[in-house]
Amino acid sequence: MNMARDKILDEIKTATSSNRQAFTYHISGISYADKTRTFIQGVEANGGSVFQTKDKTAIENFIHAERDAGKNIQYITSGQKLDCALETLYHIDTAVITGGIAVAENGAVWVSEKDMGHRLLPFTCKQLVLIVEEKNIVHNLHEAYAAINITDTNYGVFIAGPSKTADIEQSLVIGAHGPLNHFVFIINL
Amino acid sequence: MAEHSHNAAAFIADEARTNWHDETLWMVRAKRDKAALQLPEWEQLRQTASAIKEHTLNNLDTYLIAFEKKALANGVHIHWAYNSEEHNSIVYALLQKSGVTKVVKSKSMLTEECNLNEYLLHKGIQVTDTDLGERIVQLRNEAPSHIVLPAIHLKKEDVSDTFHQHLHTEKGNTDALYLTRQARVHLRNHFYESEAALTGVNFAVAETGSIVVCTNEGNADLGVHTAKIHIASMGIEKVIPEAKDLGVFLRLLARSATGQAVTTYSSHFNSPMPGREMHVIILNNKRTEQLANPDFSNSLKCIRCAACFNTCPVYRRSGGHSYHTVIAGPIGSILAPNLDKKANADLPFASTLCGSCSNVCPVKIDIHIQLWKWRQVLMKEGYGTLPKKISMKGMGWILSHPRLYRFAGTVARWMMRNMPFVINNKRWNIWYRQRNMPAPPAQSFKQWHQKNHSK
Numbered sequence: 106m107n108m109a110r111d112k113i114l115d116e117i118k119t120a121t122s123s124n125r126q127a128f129t130y131h132i133s134g135i136s137y138a139d140k141t142r143t144f145i146q147g148v149e150a151n152g153g154s155v156f157q158t159k160d161k162t163a164i165e166n167f168i169h170a171e172r173d174a175g176k177n178i179q180y181i182t183s184g185q186k187l188d189c190a191l192e193t194l195y196h197i198d199t200a201v202i203t204g205g206i207a208v209a210e211n212g213a214v215w216v217s218e219k220d221m222g223h224r225l226l227p228f229t230c231k232q233l234v235l236i237v238e239e240k241n242i243v244h245n246l247h248e249a250y251a252a253i254n255i256t257d258t259n260y261g262v263f264i265a266g267p268s269k270t271a272d273i274e275q276s277l278v279i280g281a282h283g284p285l286n287h288f289v290f291i292i293n294l
Numbered sequence: 295m296a297e298h299s300h301n302a303a304a305f306i307a308d309e310a311r312t313n314w315h316d317e318t319l320w321m322v323r324a325k326r327d328k329a330a331l332q333l334p335e336w337e338q339l340r341q342t343a344s345a346i347k348e349h350t351l352n353n354l355d356t357y358l359i360a361f362e363k364k365a366l367a368n369g370v371h372i373h374w375a376y377n378s379e380e381h382n383s384i385v386y387a388l389l390q391k392s393g394v395t396k397v398v399k400s401k402s403m404l405t406e407e408c409n410l411n412e413y414l415l416h417k418g419i420q421v422t423d424t425d426l427g428e429r430i431v432q433l434r435n436e437a438p439s440h441i442v443l444p445a446i447h448l449k450k451e452d453v454s455d456t457f458h459q460h461l462h463t464e465k466g467n468t469d470a471l472y473l474t475r476q477a478r479v480h481l482r483n484h485f486y487e488s489e490a491a492l493t494g495v496n497f498a499v500a501e502t503g504s505i506v507v508c509t510n511e512g513n514a515d516l517g518v519h520t521a522k523i524h525i526a527s528m529g530i531e532k533v534i535p536e537a538k539d540l541g542v543f544l545r546l547l548a549r550s551a552t553g554q555a556v557t558t559y560s561s562h563f564n565s566p567m568p569g570r571e572m573h574v575i576i577l578n579n580k581r582t583e584q585l586a587n588p589d590f591s592n593s594l595k596c597i598r599c600a601a602c603f604n605t606c607p608v609y610r611r612s613g614g615h616s617y618h619t620v621i622a623g624p625i626g627s628i629l630a631p632n633l634d635k636k637a638n639a640d641l642p643f644a645s646t647l648c649g650s651c652s653n654v655c656p657v658k659i660d661i662h663i664q665l666w667k668w669r670q671v672l673m674k675e676g677y678g679t680l681p682k683k684i685s686m687k688g689m690g691w692i693l694s695h696p697r698l699y700r701f702a703g704t705v706a707r708w709m710m711r712n713m714p715f716v717i718n719n720k721r722w723n724i725w726y727r728q729r730n731m732p733a734p735p736a737q738s739f740k741q742w743h744q745k746n747h748s749k
Contacts, residue, residue, distance in 0.1 A: 110374035116582035117355040128349040211555035224519040228512045247541040263560040268512040272427035274450045276470035283512025
């Protein structure tokens with residue numbers, strides 16, 4: 106198929122030879138008086154919930170409560186690889202994952218493959234719990250991309266809330282194919 | 295293939311449904327406005343996005359080569375397809391090589407453009423669309439009527455009937471939550487069993503070799519992370535220079551599409567999981583022809599948000615299927631003639647040229663100007679319908695002969711008064727079919743002007 110490659114590139118060259126100068130731009134995105142508050146509002150607008158905590162005890166208590174309730178829970182600690190069968194991954198109730206940069210303007214949290222145990226985990230679990238450090242909250246996506254190097258990981262995803270759809274008559278349904286619930290713990294150490 | 299006006303007539307026959315369609319899409323447009331107004335830098339974002347795309351298109355070969363180089367280094371396989379046939383053969387060869395018979399597919403307008411589903415079905419491969427709206431239309435054997443909201447032409451009763459027939463849901467249960475949960479169970483089985491996952495590409499980053507896919511349902515990720523093979527299909531215009539450009543485009547995309555601040559998932563795929571394969575197919579399919587045409591090349595900036603659909607008075611009242619093309623609406627009407635002038639000659643005329651599409655476009659494509667330009671091209675090259683040719687020729691002739699024009703005006707006013715049936719004839723006067731004739735004025739404007747203002 107290299108014939109196709111050469112042909113396409115040649116045709117592009119012929120079509121575009123006129124204007125090839127370099128291009129730069131700068132945008133300073135919106136900033137908020139209280140970016141933590143805006144982030145919380147963003148997550149809630151997307152159908153998720155947020156808990157703020159001073160220490161990690163609240164998270165541990167939450168995990169204990171889930172276990173006591175008989176939930177199948179996966180708590181991924183730093184760098185841990187989750188090596189289990191597809192079958193198991195598809196039947197996890199709650200996944201607790203540490204996120205990176207969090208974005209105030211849209212409630213999204215960057216989650217890198219290194220921190221999610223397995224790429225499927227944030228998607229197959231019924232309930233996703235993300236842990237975010239308050240100092241990692243930035244105002245907008247421009248700041249987020251300035252802070253993240255997307256090639257630090259083989260796969261990374263901004264997750265802004267629970268999976269959702271409005272494909273049936275534009276009625277919003279929280280919980281499409283991925284998680285039905287979305288929680289974010291903001292830790293202010 | 296029936297013309298847009300003909301299909302639209304069938305669509306508007308159900309007035310209640312037409313009104314619902316119109317109002318629902320206008321509601322989505324209103325959400326877009328609300329989201330846009332929350333950002334003081336909105337217009338700067340649009341301007342910048344348009345400029346980034348302009349620059350990328352002007353250097354497209356350089357950025358595609360850079361993307362390819364990085365992606366290869368990341369362990370991603372790159373394939374080039376000159377047309378849709380080549381694209382489909384590449385997909386099939388990859389599936390065949392690994393003995394794959396079941397694939398899941400997340401939303402990709404490009405694979406619709408290539409008619410991939412039908413092609414694979416003929417080869418004995420089961421393709422399951424996993425976006426809920428796309429799954430609904432797939433079960434009904436229909437095409438999506440909107441690129442972001444594929445089943446927007448359907449009511450929940452229709453979905454309920456379709457699901458009852460195919461997924462054995464309760465008959466008559468039209469609850470959206472119930473139906474969505476049933477689809478979740480149904481599709482989770484397909485995800486679990488799939489051997490390969492096909493996706494589209496929202497953005498391909500030249501700097502890093504990454505591809506970015508945006509969904510709300512999580513369906514692209516469930517498919518890709520489960521299957522052994524990921525095949526992503528992109529048009530040559532999907533590449534952007536740097537990762538930081540994603541900040542600009544992701545801020546615009548969801549806000550323009552649905553009024554959300556961002557889609558639930560913005561997934562960045564750099565390289566496959568160990569032991570798995572990731573393929574990217576880069577497709578031309580006449581895009582280089584479009585690029586070579588200065589009047590129409592900037593339509594390649596499109597990021598497929600469908601804001602122009604939601605705002606368009608013609609789209610809202612005629613439905614996506616009236617456009618008989620994969621991408622409907624204003625942007626579809628300027629992309630389609632590039633693919634096939636003859637088959638799509640009616641589409642640039644399916645517009646009021648009001649300009650609302652251009653005003654909401656996040657990458658500032660001059661959509662309504664291009665609709666108007668396509669009309670010139672298509673008429674000049676003889677693709678107009680006979681009534682259009684005759685009426686335009688006739689009008690041109692009369693308007694260029696002032697005396698004849700005045701005489702024709704007098705005759706027309708007399709006819710409207712004394713023989714209205716000649717003009718009020720829905721059979722012969724196409725223009726009258728959806729309109730009422732105004733009351734004939736007693737005199738022409740020229741007569742009125744001479745009487746009142748000439749000295």
